[in-house]
Amino acid sequence: KAGVTQTPRYLIKTRGQQVTLSCSPISGHRSVSWYQQTPGQGLQFLFEYFSETQRNKGNFPGRFSGRQFSNSRSEMNVSTLELGDSALYLCASSGRTGGYSPLHFGNGTRLTVT
């Protein structure tokens, strides 16, 4: 069974630009979550989608947005990039529909903003 796939693996963008990251979950998983990892901050929750609906949202500005398609694939968009947005962005899928099920992570997209 293929794991969570994130593309691209690396991105370099300039301040003020926007970027779109893509995530394909494990087949059959309908929940997709996004996390930002920066040194010393651990994994900060961005948002979770389930069946194309945003189910939970973290404390990030409106510049960070996402969506989920009918095939459960998800995209995350960051507009008006700032230097502080440089981070590893991780996508995770879960088979969780209400009970306990762990998140399964992709290898992330490393975003560098210059």
Added chain:
Amino acid sequence: DQQVKQNSPSLSVQEGRISILNCDYTNSMFDYFLWYKKYPAEGPTFLISISSIKDKNEDGRFTVFLNKSAKHLSLHIVPSQPGDSAVYFCAALITGNQFYFGTGTSLTVIP
């Protein structure tokens, strides 16, 4: 507001000895706890979990202990091996809500 805390950024252990990684949480509503392991340039990998109705769960060399009264979670690795060297994250969940992660502990197992 960091609801899940790992107060030790790093830990070094001799090969063959026990590694104990600790995690504290503040929200008594958490009902599911997990440990993840992360190598550089890879995403976190699920290791072991425990629900709040239990106080211990074991899987091979890995054991997770939950002390609800102290709001404390720990991961024991016995015996430790060089391949265990990685960053370990603890995480907690309120069912239906989001997962909360700690800041990670970097474990180095010395051969």
